[in-house]
Amino acid sequence: DWTTGNVIEEQVARIRAQVGDGKVICALSGGVDSAVAGALVQRAVGDQLTCVFVDHGLLRAGEAEQVEKDFVAATGVKLHVVDAVQRFADALDGVSDPEQKRKIIGREFIRVFEQAARDVVAEEPGSGEVRFLVQGTLYPDVVESGGGTGAATIKSHHNVGGLPDDLAFELVEPLRALFKDEVRAVGVQLGLPEAMVHRQPFPGPGLAIRIVGAVTPQRLEVLRAADAIARAELTAAGLDRDIWQCPVVLLADVRSVGVQGDGRTYGHPVVLRPVSSEDAMTADWTRLPYDVLARISTRITNEVPEVNRVVLDVTSKPPGTIEWE
Ligand code: XMP
Numbered sequence: 534d535w536t537t538g539n540v541i542e543e544q545v546a547r548i549r550a551q552v553g554d555g556k557v558i559c560a561l562s563g564g565v566d567s568a569v570a571g572a573l574v575q576r577a578v579g580d581q582l583t584c585v586f587v588d589h590g591l592l593r594a595g596e597a598e599q600v601e602k603d604f605v606a607a608t609g610v611k612l613h614v615v616d617a618v619q620r621f622a623d624a625l626d627g628v629s630d631p632e633q634k635r636k637i638i639g640r641e642f643i644r645v646f647e648q649a650a651r652d653v654v655a656e657e658p659g660s661g662e663v664r665f666l667v668q669g670t671l672y673p674d675v676v677e678s679g680g681g682t683g684a685a686t687i688k689s690h691h692n693v694g695g696l697p698d699d700l701a702f703e704l705v706e707p708l709r710a711l712f713k714d715e716v717r718a719v720g721v722q723l724g725l726p727e728a729m730v731h732r733q734p735f736p737g738p739g740l741a742i743r744i745v746g747a748v749t750p751q752r753l754e755v756l757r758a759a760d761a762i763a764r765a766e767l768t769a770a771g772l773d774r775d776i777w778q779c780p781v782v783l784l785a786d787v788r789s790v791g792v793q794g795d796g797r798t799y800g801h802p803v804v805l806r807p808v809s810s811e812d813a814m815t816a817d818w819t820r821l822p823y824d825v826l827a828r829i830s831t832r833i834t835n836e837v838p839e840v841n842r843v844v845l846d847v848t849s850k851p852p853g854t855i856e857w858e
Contacts, residue, residue, distance in 0.1 A: 586614050594757045603726040
């Protein structure tokens with residue numbers, strides 16, 4: 534019968550059987566799935582695993598540190614960090630089209646990860662030719678892509694999306710039989726940081742698609758500050774479990790007049806986009822308590838000088854999407 538302990542034991546045995554004494558790498562995104570998958574593989578094969586974290590500079594406040602410090606402390610994982618902040622900033626310079634942003638981020642990520650994988654392999658003495666790549670694939674992903682049956686026959690050689698031939702990996706997918714809430718339970722049991730285990734969905738392209746307009750380091754800093762306040766207040770109000778996610782969006786190309794103290798301001802609005810959803814396919818806007826909204830608004834406009842207006846998105850999906858880009 535299903536217990537978290539059983540799942541961990543079973544997966545650890547499977548991973549060991551699959552990997553043998555081969556070397557494994559795992560890309561950490563800051564999200565739940567890659568963290569739990571990585572922690573499971575670490576539990577199974579220890580230092581045969583190297584986790585790779587590409588810091589693209591598009592995560593929220595504290596999230597890179599969560600991976601680099603808290604996750605490492607909790608798991609003892611061997612971590613290879615790539616500081617790609619400047620590289621992503623250069624690649625995104627002047628780009629405001631949402632799909633362009635996604636393409637650029639996807640492309641750069643593959644390139645940086647490829648190089649990191651080569652570096653990791655080169656650093657490992659006698660690492661042999663068999664290499665494994667951990668993927669945080671969940672059961673719903675398996676079903677969606679039509680591979681729901683015969684879970685035991687997965688492991689022929691896959692060449693993972695876009696990686697070149699000399700970097701062919703065999704996939705290790707320890708979460709393939711699990712639903713999201715089960716993955717979180719496993720994460721808790723493995724001692725992962727709370728904030729990581731209960732993280733709400735967050736898009737791969739990160740804050741880049743929450744800045745309407747071109748992405749600049751300064752705009753990222755503004756959005757990061759506003760977002761941190763909104764998240765802190767929602768958490769303090771005990772609302773995290775009631776909300777699917779709450780994007781905070783910076784309308785970087787919009788300015789409006791405000792007044793603060795004796796002075797006129799000409800700043801930017803941020804949008805709060807709290808949504809309730811089952812699966813992100815449809816969503817409704819969450820009726821947050823007015824006093825919570827008021828606290829978020831007061832704090833953001835007081836503490837983030839570039840923002841002089843906080844607005845609430847009251848659009849369902851459809852017709853709106855959850856993200857603004
Ligand atoms: P939308 O905006 O399409 O978002 O209603 C639905 C869900 O998907 C997330 N999202 C993304 N996740 N890469 C991702 O990994 C993306 O490019 C992306 N765009 C949207 C969004 O946060 C929401 O949970």
